[in-house]
Amino acid sequence: xxxxxxxxxxxxxxxxxxxxxxxxxxxxxxxxxxxxxxxxxxxxxxxxxxxxxxxxxxxxxxxxxxxxxxxxxxxxxxxxxxxxxxxxxxxxxxxxxxxxxxxxxxxxxxxxxxxxxxxxxxxxxxxxxxxxxxxxxxxxxxxxxxxxxxxxxxxxxxxxxxxxxxxxxxxxxxxxxxxxxxxxxxxxxxxxxxxxxxxxxxxxxxxxxxxxxxxxxxxxxxxxxxxxxxxxxxxxxxxxxxxxxxxxxxxxxxxxxxxxxxxxxxxxxxxxxxxxxxxxxxxxxxxxxxxxxxxxxxxxxxxxxxxxxxxxxxxxxxxxxxxxxxxxxxxxxxxxxxxxxxxxxxxxxxxxxxxxxxxxxxxxxxxxxxxxxxxxxxxxxxxxxxxxxxxxxxxxxxxxxxxxxxx
Numbered sequence: 001x002x003x004x005x006x007x008x009x010x011x012x013x014x015x016x017x018x019x020x021x022x023x024x025x026x027x028x029x030x031x032x033x034x035x036x037x038x039x040x041x042x043x044x045x046x047x048x049x050x051x052x053x054x055x056x057x058x059x060x061x062x063x064x065x066x067x068x069x070x071x072x073x074x075x076x077x078x079x080x081x082x083x084x085x086x087x088x089x090x091x092x093x094x095x096x097x098x099x100x101x102x103x104x105x106x107x108x109x110x111x112x113x114x115x116x117x118x119x120x121x122x123x124x125x126x127x128x129x130x131x132x133x134x135x136x137x138x139x140x141x142x143x144x145x146x147x148x149x150x151x152x153x154x155x156x157x158x159x160x161x162x163x164x165x166x167x168x169x170x171x172x173x174x175x176x177x178x179x180x181x182x183x184x185x186x187x188x189x190x191x192x193x194x195x196x197x198x199x200x201x202x203x204x205x206x207x208x209x210x211x212x213x214x215x216x217x218x219x220x221x222x223x224x225x226x227x228x229x230x231x232x233x234x235x236x237x238x239x240x241x242x243x244x245x246x247x248x249x250x251x252x253x254x255x256x257x258x259x260x261x262x263x264x265x266x267x268x269x270x271x272x273x274x275x276x277x278x279x280x281x282x283x284x285x286x287x288x289x290x291x292x293x294x295x296x297x298x299x300x301x302x303x304x305x306x307x308x309x310x311x312x313x314x315x316x317x318x319x320x321x322x323x324x325x326x327x328x329x330x331x332x333x334x335x336x337x338x339x340x341x342x343x344x345x346x347x348x349x350x351x352x353x354x355x356x357x358x359x360x361x362x363x364x365x366x367x368x369x370x371x372x373x374x375x376x377x378x379x380x381x382x383x384x385x386x387x388x389x390x391x392x393x394x395x396x397x398x399x400x401x402x403x404x405x406x407x
Contacts, residue, residue: 118329
């Protein structure tokens with residue numbers, strides 16, 4: 001293990017943390033953003049849906065860009081754009097300015113998520129053991145920090161730009177400095193380049209990737225259910241106080257952090273297939289407990305189980321894509337990342353529509369069943385034989401020591 005890899009891991013983990021804090025500062029202050037710009041309740045969903053849609057566009061664009069630009073360099077350029085877009089959201093005065101800022105945020109965050117996970121997958125290959133969950137644990141920690149800072153801003157009735165400016169002022173130079181140590185040990189794109197052969201090769205890749213795409217979608221349907229409906233469910237269905245209804249999401253974030261912090265050890269000892277199956281079963285049990293809970297405290301137990309179960313699925317899905325296509329991992333990660341936003345777009349409206357038409361208890365059964373489907377696809381997370389005939393992946397030694405700035 002070289003100092004280059006250790007510094008690369010630390011710098012990438014800090015980027016995940018910064019992105020977690022940035023995203024939390026945006027989504028937890030949506031009511032304040034709505035008030036600042038006078039966005040109506042009818043128009044708000046349009047703005048909120050535009051962000052993941054543009055993020056999907058950004059992820060698809062990143063797939064093409066990384067054929068010419070190293071993911072580390074792309075991440076180094078995109079992270080300041082995301083931070084400045086956040087500041088733009090907090091400092092504008094007109095709807096057009098909000099639209100431009102959110103549009104820039106969405107496009108940049110799609111490329112940012114894709115490039116961060118590309119680096120994580122290739123760095124895990126260089127390490128030769130599971131470390132992917134630790135990066136997503138840093139993202140969860142950043143989310144907790146960002147949500148806490150958002151609470152401080154709301155508690156003291158600070159203007160949005162006042163809340164955002166110190167965070168951007170600290171994170172922007174810190175991420176730029178840290179980006180010097182990104183490690184691009186990435187894989188080359190291994191698809192045909194012309195004509196019918198190219199289309200056929202891409203079709204085969206997507207067929208192999210499809211189970212992981214479904215798992216990613218189902219995981220984010222579950223995650224968006226918790227983030228968007230946990231407070232309402234606890235208050236309106238389980239009869240909690242308004243203050244208590246804010247607790248489940250915090251509990252979910254803390255258990256997500258704990259599960260990811262320990263998850264790599266589980267993968268190393270028991271394997272990714274076992275960890276993914278266990279995570280899916282625990283998450284399904286969590287949804288069942290939430291749906292059947294007689295009161296708020298049992299409901300909170302369900303949300304706790306959800307955090308412990310769902311937390312392993314997304315990082316392991318990215319890692320599995322890297323194992324499945326060791327010589328085209330950047331393309332695989334970029335395509336897979338699109339389904340992050342597909343799940344986010346489907347989850348919240350799906351549960352809301354079912355809750356209004358049927359019942360919110362019954363609506364919780366839908367993400368429960370979808371998460372259980374992951375058990376069927378868990379075999380897709382098994383280690384893939386090396387194309388050179390071995391049973392394990394091998395890092396490209398010519399690239400392992402080379403950072404994003406060529407060092």
